Amino acid sequence: MDASEHLSGKRLAALSLAALGVVFGDIGTSPLYAIRECFHGEYGIEVSGANVLGVLSLIFWALMLIVSFKYLAMVLRADHDGEGGVLALTTLVKPRKRPLRGPAKVLVILGLFAACLLYGDGMITPAISVLSAVEGLGHITPLFKPYIVHITLVILVSLFLLQRHGTARVGSLFGPVILVWMTALGLLGLVQVVREPSVLIAIDPWHGLQFLIHNRLHGFVVLGAVFLVATGAEAIYADLGHFGRRPIRLTWFLVALPALLLNYFGQGAHLLNHPGDAYHPFYAIVPSWAIIPMVVLATLATIVASQAVITGAFSLTSQAVQLGYLPRLRVTHTSVTHKGQIYVAPVNWVLMACTVGLVLGFRSSSKLAAAYGVAVTASMLVTATLFFVVMRKRWNWSLPVAGLLTALFFTVDFSFFAANMTKILHGAWFPLVIALLVLAVMLTWERGNEILAERAQGLTLPLDRFLADIHADPPTRIPGQAVFLTRSHNIVPMAMVQNLRHNRVLHNEVVFLNIRTEDLPRVPNFEKIELERLGSGIFRIIAHFGYMEEPTVSTVFALCRDQGVTVDPENASFFLGREKLSIGEDPAMARWxxxxxxxxxxxxxxxxxxxxxxxxxxxEVGARLRV
Structure with missing residues (x-):
């Protein structure tokens, strides 16, 4: 049961406002460039009455089918203990207690690839959003045009430099900023629709179908630009755990969707009478007296949207570390009240370097739009695939029902994916390369750890044999507590074996601590600890944490006290194995x-x-191992 279903009115309103800023910032800034790319971009089509109505019809049904139906009505149901996102969906289809083989392994790799695609999205979204907003300065005076890239870079670099300080203080402004932005979008569009109400007939899907039939290949290619209205839909699902289904759905249907549709139809209505304004139809519908405040508001909105995807990249990295797909990275919590406010320095600097590089390389939001869309559409295809498995295996839906839904999703998603693939040589390759590089890192790290575990077996002992040995030949006991971290609950770690072999002593109290990350977002405290007394002052503790949690020994030992075992972290000795790695003559995986x-x-x-x-x-107790 979704906890958000029982929220009070005041709490629901507060959560909905917060969701507006975090969840819909990305999709909410698409009006800055989506319509423009359809008629003035790399593959822009002629501005005619039929084409305008056709594009508006495609936009309307893209928002209805992809965002409203697929994500809001269907995919949002596939939560993993309240958490959403493609990694959460992947853990839903991953078999528990069994090694990954065959189709299951393929599905997990697909899910990881979809997650990796979001890193590319996290680089392009800040670049295209802020650049498109700042380009509005050119509408104030041509004097600003030579400095648009410079101003964009100053804003983006400042945004990334501020990440380590956290956004808790200004985070409360995100919702109000996007609310003002959405209100402005709706009002600007409404004025134009009132002037040209005939534009509303574009709701009829026949206009979109006719557009594709009449324009053939060119019309199909324009689908790649039409899809820009739905970028950010994956973020809706990823932020499910922060806000819950009800606030997200209410915010979309009551605020975001009406505002976006009014603005898109308003831009279309304006183009029907002023086709020459296709080079930037968004700012063309802004009154001259409101250009400066609108540029400022658009810039603020794009900063909020950029912040959301940057934070999403941090969260994704933290989850991947906990699930064992990335090496341990320092995750800094920048807020004491918001768990989602975290900072991961290496990710921040890589995102900043790539975002700055994109702005310098493409130099305009129109050219950047060519690189946008492939990552999101590919991720959506994977989501549809995994969702089919959830419908069949988890929910036990019949094959006809699950198949028909998946066929609908695939038809829509693949159409947009194929249209975006036509832009592969114009920059669309970039997010795919980034995703493949990150996927290679994840799979290499996972495989390397498997090999290490195999290599380390000769330096460890089965726990039952160890207990039998010390019972038969008791070693010298010394005062104090010793904690040994171990990869497996039934294996004595290399640090213990080496210490006992060389020092021939054992502490009076010994704790074997095995910390596990489960395929669950969070593990309740009463289920976190498995404590077993093995005799002779030896204890085995298995600590279970969710992939959304921070595993710390202080938490483990605080929960152990409730079970009658006290370990003092400030006085206990912690023995850690330190493997010195090298590459052997015949490594178990490719040398690279x-x-x-x-x-x-x-x-x-x-x-x-x-x-x-x-x-x-x-x-630390060391050993040499070859991979």
Whole structure:
């Protein structure tokens, strides 16, 4: 049951306003460039009455079918304990307690690839959104035109530099800013629609179909520009865990959708009478006295939209680390009240470098639009595939029902994907390359750790054998507590074996701690800890955390106290294994992947820092391993 269904009126309103700023910022800034790209972009089509009505019809039904029906009505139901997003959807189709093989492994890799595509989206969205807003300065005076790229870069670099300080203080303004923006969009469009109400006949899907039939290949290519109105739809699903279904749906149907449709139809109505304004129809419908405040408001709205996708990239990275697809990275929580407010420095700098590079390389939002869309449409295709599996396997829907729905989603999504693929040589390759690079990193890290676990088996002992050995030949016991982190609950870690072999002593109290990340967003506290007394002062603790949680030893030991076992992190000794890695003569994976794994291992976060272990209490025991 979705908790948002039982919200009070005041709480529902507050959450809906917050959702407006975070969830709909990206899709809400599309009016700045979507219509323009249909008629004035790289593949722009002639501005005629039939073409304007056809494009508006396609826009209307794209928003209805993709956003309203597919995501809001259907996909939002596929939550994973309240969390959404393509990684959450992937964990829903991933079999538990069984190794991945065959179709299941393919589905997981597809889900990871879709997640990786969102990194490309996180680079293009800030670039195209802010650039398109700042281009409005050219409508104030031509004197600004030579400085548009420079101003855009200043705004973007400032945005990325501010990330480490967090957005908690200004985050409360995101909702009001987008509310004012949506209101302005609706009013600007309404004025034009009142002047030319005949434009409303574009709601008839026949106009869109006729447009495609009449314009053939050119009309099909224009679909790539039409799709720009739906970019940001994946963010709606990804932010499900922050707001819940009800606030997101209410905000979309009561505020965002009406405002967007009014503005798109308003731009179309204006073009029917002023076809020469196709070079920037958004600013063409803004009264001359309102240009300056509109440029300022558009810039603020695009900053909010950019912030949402940047934060989304941080969140995605944190989840991937917890699920074991990326090396440990320092995740800084920038707010004590909002769990989603996090900062991941390496991701921030890579995003900034790529975003700045995109602005410098393309230099206009129109050229950038050619690179936009492929990543999102590919991600949507994967979502439709995974959603079909959820309908069949999780919800036990019949094949005809699940098949018909998936066929509808695929028909729409693949049409837009194919149209966007025509732009592959004009920049659309960029997000695909980024996604493939990140996917290669994820799969290499996962495989490398599997190989390491196999290699380390010779340096460990089965737990039952270890207990039998110390019972038969008790070692010297010394005062104190020792905590050994272990990869498996039934294996004695290499650090313990090496320490006992060389020092021949054992602490009075020994804890084997196995910290696991489950395929669940969060694990309730009463289910987090499995504690077993093994005798001779030895304890086994298995700690379960969700992939949306931060695993720390302080949390583990606080919960252990409730079960009668007290471990003092400030006085206990923490033994950690430190593997010195090298590449063997015949590595278990391609040499380039082995080198990549070594690089990632050397630059990953130290386990002591990751699990928040007091640095003065750590003892590292090393071993040499080959990958």
């Amino acid at each position: 992947r082995a080198n990549l794994f070594l690089f990632l291992s050397r630059n990953g976060m130290d386990p002591a820092d990751f699990f928040n272990i007091p640095s003065t209490q750590v003892i």
